[in-house]
Every structure is written in C-alpha cells, then in structure tokens.
Amino acid sequence: MTKELIIGIVFLSPLFFTVIAILSWFMKGLRPRKLIGVSRISIYSSILIALFSALMVYQSGLIESNSLAFNGLGISIRLDALSVLIFTMINLISFVVMRFSFNYMDGDKRQGVFIGRLAATIASVQLLVLSGNVGLLWISWVLTSISLHRLLVFYSERRRSKLAARKKFIAARLSDLFLLGAVLLTFNRFGTGNLEVVFTEMKNFSGILPLEIELASICIVLAAILKSALFPTHAWLVEVMETPTPVSALLHAGLLNAGPFLVARMSFMVGETTYAPIVLIIFGGFTALFGSIAYMTQSSVKTALGYSSISHMGFSLLLCGFGIYAAAMLHLVAHSFYKAHAFLSSGSFIDVKKASKIELPERKANLLVLVISIGLAFTIFGFMAYAWGINPIEELSLLVISCIIVMGLSLLIATALDSYGSKRLIPKVVLMAALVALAFFSLETLMGTILKSQIPVIMQPSTAVVILLFFWLIVFAGIVLIQIFSPFIKDSSFWRKWSIHFRNGLYANVVYDRVVGALYVKDSKPDFIKKYE
Numbered sequence: 001m002t003k004e005l006i007i008g009i010v011f012l013s014p015l016f017f018t019v020i021a022i023l024s025w026f027m028k029g030l031r032p033r034k035l036i037g038v039s040r041i042s043i044y045s046s047i048l049i050a051l052f053s054a055l056m057v058y059q060s061g062l063i064e065s066n067s068l069a070f071n072g073l074g075i076s077i078r079l080d081a082l083s084v085l086i087f088t089m090i091n092l093i094s095f096v097v098m099r100f101s102f103n104y105m106d107g108d109k110r111q112g113v114f115i116g117r118l119a120a121t122i123a124s125v126q127l128l129v130l131s132g133n134v135g136l137l138w139i140s141w142v143l144t145s146i147s148l149h150r151l152l153v154f155y156s157e158r159r160r161s162k163l164a165a166r167k168k169f170i171a172a173r174l175s176d177l178f179l180l181g182a183v184l185l186t187f188n189r190f191g192t193g194n195l196e197v198v199f200t201e202m203k204n205f206s207g208i209l210p211l212e213i214e215l216a217s218i219c220i221v222l223a224a225i226l227k228s229a230l231f232p233t234h235a236w237l238v239e240v241m242e243t244p245t246p247v248s249a250l251l252h253a254g255l256l257n258a259g260p261f262l263v264a265r266m267s268f269m270v271g272e273t274t275y276a277p278i279v280l281i282i283f284g285g286f287t288a289l290f291g292s293i294a295y296m297t298q299s300s301v302k303t304a305l306g307y308s309s310i311s312h313m314g315f316s317l318l319l320c321g322f323g324i325y326a327a328a329m330l331h332l333v334a335h336s337f338y339k340a341h342a343f344l345s346s347g348s349f350i351d352v353k354k355a356s357k358i359e360l361p362e363r364k365a366n367l368l369v370l371v372i373s374i375g376l377a378f379t380i381f382g383f384m385a386y387a388w389g390i391n392p393i394e395e396l397s398l399l400v401i402s403c404i405i406v407m408g409l410s411l412l413i414a415t416a417l418d419s420y421g422s423k424r425l426i427p428k429v430v431l432m433a434a435l436v437a438l439a440f441f442s443l444e445t446l447m448g449t450i451l452k453s454q455i456p457v458i459m460q461p462s463t464a465v466v467i468l469l470f471f472w473l474i475v476f477a478g479i480v481l482i483q484i485f486s487p488f489i490k491d492s493s494f495w496r497k498w499s500i501h502f503r504n505g506l507y508a509n510v511v512y513d514r515v516v517g518a519l520y521v522k523d524s525k526p527d528f529i530k531k532y533e
Contacts, residue, residue, distance in 0.1 A: 006056050007065040007077045010130065013049045013091065016042035017123035024116020032112035036102055039115055043095045050088040057084045061453070064132050064196060073193040078132035082329070082454040086129045086261055089333055093253050093340050094122045100344050101246040114154060118246065121147040125254055129261065133193035134183045137265075141179055141223075141258070145172035148255055151247045158242050163513075167236035175226035179262075182219035185212045186269075195265075202268040209273060217276035220266050225279075228259030228313040230287040235509035238306035245343060248302065252309045253340035260316040260332050264325050264455060271323055271456045278464055280321030285472045287314025289479065290506065297503035305342055307505075312339075322397040322469065325455035326448035369417050374481075377410035377433060384437040388445070395458050398444070400469045405440055407480040409433040 020039050027035040056063060056079065063079040101118060105111045124143035131137040149172070152165040183193070189212040190198050202213075229237040237256075241248065263270055263280065270276045291311025298304035312335045319328035381403065390399055416429035448455075461469065501507070 001056075003060075003063050004065060006053075006063055007079070010049055010053045010079060010087075011077060013046045013087075014123040014126040014130070016045060017094075017119040017126070020119035021116045021123065024112050024119070027112040028110060028116075029112055030109050031106065032115070035112055035115055039098055039102075039119065042119070043091075043098045046091040047095055050084075050091040053079055053084050054088060057081060062196070066132065066194065071192055073133055073135035073187070075136060076132035076194070077130050078195060079130070080454050081451050082264060083129050085329065085333070085450065086257070087126060089336055090122070090125050090129065090254055093250065093336060096340060096344070097246045097250050097253075098122075100249070101244070104244065104246055110154075114151075114244065117147065117150050117154065118250070121151060121250065121255070123147075125258070128258060132195055134186050134195065134198075135193045137195075137262075138176075138179050138183045141227075141262075142176050144255060144258060145169075145176065145227075148172075148251065152240055152243050154243060154247070160239060161242040164236045164239035164242075167233075168240070171226045171229070171233045171236065175223045178219045178226065179223040182216040182223065182266075185216035185219065189213060189216070199268045202272060205272070213269060214273050214275060217266070217270045217273040218279060220262060220270060221276045221279050224259035224262045224317060225283050226259075227262070228256050228317065229310055230259075230283050230314055230317065231290050231310070232508040232511070234287070234291075234310045235505060235513075237310060238303050238505070239509075241300075241302040241306070249340045249343040252305065252343060253336040256309055256313055257316075257332050257336060259313060260320060260328055263317065263320040264329060267320070267325050267455050270320070271325075271459075274462070274464075277321045277323065278468065280317050281465065281468045281472070284314045284316070284318030284321055285468070285475075287311065288318055289475060290314075290502075293479070294502045294505055297499045302343070305339065308342075309335075309339060318472070319401060322401060322465065323456065323458055323461065324397050324401055324444075326451055327398065327401060327444045329451060329455075330443055330447040369414075373414035373417050374410045376430065377406055377413050380409065380430075380434050380437055381406035384434075384441055388441045390441075396466065397461055397469060398458055400473050402437075402440065404473060404476045406437060407477055409436060411480055411483050 020035065020042055023035055023038060024032070061080075064076060066074075066076045098115075098118065101115065105114050108114065121144065124140055124147050128137065128140040128144055131140055145168075149165055149169055152168060153162060155161060186198060187193050189210060190201060192198070226233055237251075240251070270280075288311050291307045291309075291314055295304050295307040295311060298307060312331070316328050316332050316335070319325070319331060385399065385402060390402075413429055413433055416425050
C-alpha cells in the first residue's frame with residue numbers, strides 16, 4: 001500500500017466531520033435525522049481509521065505526504081507515534097461525545113447547528129494533530145479556537161457565557177499571534193516548514209543555538225500556555241459551564257490538550273533551548289499548585305472540574321519543561337479520558353446520592369502515625385525506583401517528578417493509618433499505593449518506548465532547571481504535608497482565610513474582567529462593568 005493511499009484514507013476522518021459541518025447549514029433544526037445518520041457513520045469510521053493509522057505506523061514507522069506542499073508549507077499530513085496516539089485519543093473521545101450529544105440535545109430547536117459546530121471543532125483538532133508542517137499546524141490551531149468559540153456562544157442569550165467566550169477569544173488570539181511568530185522564525189531559520197526537516201536539523205545541531213530558535217521556542221511555549229488556560233488567563237475555563245455538557249467534555253478532554261501536544265510536537269526545538277523550559281516550569285508549576293488548591297475549595301461540581309483541568313494542564317506543561325515528555329503524554333491521555341467521563345457523568349443524580357452517603361472515617365491526628373505513613377510511602381517509592389533501575393544522575397527529572405507523585409500516596413496511606421476505620425483497610429491501601437507506583441513507572445516506560453523516535457531522550461538538566469526541580473519538590477512536599485497534618489490546622493483562622501482567597505481564584509479574574517471590559521465600547525460592555533459607571 002502506497003503512502004499516498006494511507007494518507008488519503010487517514011485524511012478521510014477530518015473530511016467526514018467537515019462534511020457534517022457543511023450539511024448542518026441545510027439541516028439546522030430539530031431532530032435532523034439524516035445529519036445524525038451521517039454523523040453516526042463518521043464517528044464509527046473515525047475509530048476504524050484511527051486503528052488503521054496505528055497499524056500502518058507500527059509497520060512502517062514515519063509516514064508523511066508533501067504532495068500538496070510548497071517549500072514545506074501547504075497541506076501535508078504526518079503520521080508518527082505521537083500524532084497517531086493523540087489522533088486515536090481524539091477519535092475515541094469524539095465518538096463518545098457525539099453519541100452523548102445526540103440524546104443530550106434532542107428536543108433543542110437548533111440541534112442540527114450544534115452537531116455541525118461540534119463536528120467542525122473535531123475536524124480542526126484532528127487536522128492539528130495530523131499536521132506535517134508549521135503552516136498547516138498554525139492554520140488548524142486557529143481553526144480550533146474559532147470553532148470552539150462558536151460552541152461557547154451557542155446559547156448567545158446567556159450573558160455569562162458570552163463574557164467567558166470573550167475572555168477565551170482574547171487569550172486565543174494572543175496564542176495565535178505567538179504561534180505565528182514561532183512559525184515565521186522557524187521558516188526563516190530552516191528555509192522550510194516541513195516538520196521532519198526541522199526535527200532532523202535540530203537533532204544534528206551542535207554549538208550555540210541561534211537567537212531565532214530561542215525566540216521561536218519561547219513563542220511556542222507562550223502559545224501553549226495561553227491555549228491551555230494556565231494562570232493568570234485561566235478564568236474563562238471555569239466560567240464556560242453554561243455551554244452544553246458535550247462541549248465541556250470535548251473542551252476539557254481534547255482542546256485544552258493542544259498546549260501540551262504543541263510543546264511535545266516541537267520538543268526537539270523547545271528541549272534544546274535555555275529559556276523556554278524555564279518559562280514552562282515556572283508557569284506550569286504554579287498553575288498546577290494553584291489549580292489543585294482551588295479545586296479543593298469549590299462547592300460546584302463543574303467549577304471544581306474546571307480547576308482540576310487547569311491544574312492538570314499546568315502539571316503536563318511542567319513535565320514538558322523538565323524534559324519528561326513521555327510522562328507528560330501519559331498524563332495527558334489519562335487525564336483526557338478521566339475528564340471526559342467526569343463531565344459526561346457530572347449530572348448523574350444517582351451517583352451524587354451514592355457519593356453523599358459515603359463518610360470518611362474520623363482522623364486521630366496522631367503525629368507519630370503520620371510520620372510513619374510518610375516513611376512507608378517513600379519506602380515503596382524507593383523500592384520501585386531501584387527495581388526499575390532509574391539513574392538518579394541521568395534521570396534526575398523523572399526521579400523528582402516520581403517523588404512528587406509518590407507524595408500523594410503518603411496522603412492516601414496516612415488517611416488509612418491515622419483513622420478510626422477498620423484495620424483491614426491498611427494492607428489494602430498499602431497494596432494500592434504500591435500498585436500506583438508500579439503503574440506509573442511501567443506506563444511511563446511503555447509510553448517512552450512508543451514515542452522514543454518522536455521525543456528527545458531524558459537528558460541531564462541544566463543548573464537552572466535543577467534548582468527549579470528541587471524548588472517545586474519542596475513546595476509540593478509542603479502542600480502534601482499540610483494535607484496530611486490537616487487535622488491539626490483545619491480550624492485555624494489562617495487556613496480559613498486562605499481557602500476563601502483560593503475559592504475566588506486569587507482574584508485574577510477581577511483583573512481579567514476589567515481588561516475585557518476595557519476592550520469594548522461602552523454600549524457593548526458587560527453588565528457587571530456598566531453598573532459601576
């Protein structure tokens with residue numbers, strides 16, 4: 001089978017969803033049965049196409065087509081381990097979201113419009129992960145933002161959704177500009193937009209990196225930060241909950257991942273630079289910390305899930321900054337499926353009632369037991385790291401990140417040991433902690449094996465990165481210790497005051513609201529701004 005035929009078959013997937021979007025112009029109304037029928041054929045076909053692409057890459061390795069490209073720009077498709085992995089993930093999530101939306105939107109007078117906009121968004125994301133050159137990558141990057149915006153304002157009469165969409169629109173346009181800058185700098189430096197040519201030259205490059213590559217990498221990082229709703233432009237993500245649930249599921253499980261995917265896609269450039277990883281580590285680390293704390297202070301299920309996504313995106317980009325791209329992609333895929341399920345099931349009344357009947361055992365607040373819990377968690381971690389043969393010098397980044405993850409296990413163990421619950425729970429929790437540690441190391445190794453030709457190997461970090469590694473290790477350790485010893489401090493006024501601040505997102509949204517309001521003329525300003533005039 002020729003590579004042109006393989007590429008043509010794979011290209012059918014975004015083409016099918018594009019056809020659905022076009023057909024929706026003529027089937028806008030209630031219960032468009034023919035449109036739904038075509039959509040069903042498309043989502044089932046996309047699963048088969050994803051499996052076909054995975055098989056072809058497994059057999060042949062890299063497959064790319066430049067038949068419609070000039071100087072490496074144009075319509076060129078790239079099939080490799082990374083693109084097929086994310087392409088398959090997107091198709092599976094799209095399959096679930098589309099099927100869910102058929103019933104969810106049944107009875108809406110604009111059901112056809114919604115299905116068309118959803119299909120256009122899916123097609124844009126598919127094209128993004130399949131892009132074989134920086135030009136098509138930028139075009140599909142912009143298309144994902146535009147198509148998402150049309151979904152966010154589906155109920156245009158809802159003022160809050162319009163305001164959130166405006167915030168997203170501003171962040172997206174800035175992200176587009178940064179990525180355009182990266183595209184122009186990359187093309188100017190290498191004389192081509194073809195990704196394989198760029199990656200090959202970067203792999204063979206030696207000496208001091210040109211300023212153009214440093215600037216292009218920083219632009220890529222900033223584009224990813226804005227796309228994935230990292231602090232301080234995160235507020236729109238927790239305010240778009242008035243959009244239909246399928247949109248929230250697709251947004252959190254698919255579109256937010258564009259940031260980490262972009263950095264991983266361009267990892268041979270970003271990983272070689274000095275300043276881009278530092279920017280990722282600073283913004284990613286703070287956002288992961290901020291999002292996880294804000295998540296625990298929320299009373300609304302969907303808002304809490306929004307902060308959870310913010311935290312996970314920050315952590316994924318933090319992993320990219322440390323150069324652990326396999327772990328970042330593992331985290332991205334796992335988070336996507338988890339978050340799709342979480343949003344699509346967030347309205348389940350039965351699950352909520354079941355959860356409301358579960359009561360955690362009361363904590364004893366025994367200091368010695370808590371210390372033993374921490375020691376036991378690190379014993380499990382040390383054994384697993386030794387068994388896996390992790391080199392603490394060459395793989396320092398992986399070791400530190402593994403340590404941060406294992407700290408979460410210490411909280412799990414402490415809850416079991418330091419409680420009045422059944423003692424039979426203790427060996428189960430210890431076994432669960434061991435299985436979690438085993439799963440992380442084994443799955444990270446598996447992901448590294450799958451993506452080994454498309455991401456850089458883990459290298460010894462620079463001095464600046466090492467300093468940031470241990471800084472975030474200490475910070476996350478402190479947060480976990482606070483959670484472990486929470487029985488001693490939960491009633492303190494200091495804890496209560498700060499929980500209010502984090503519940504309000506450290507008030508970054510207030511500044512963002514004023515910026516958004518200032519960009520619109522008086523008559524089109526949001527109502528919350530008008531009342532202060």
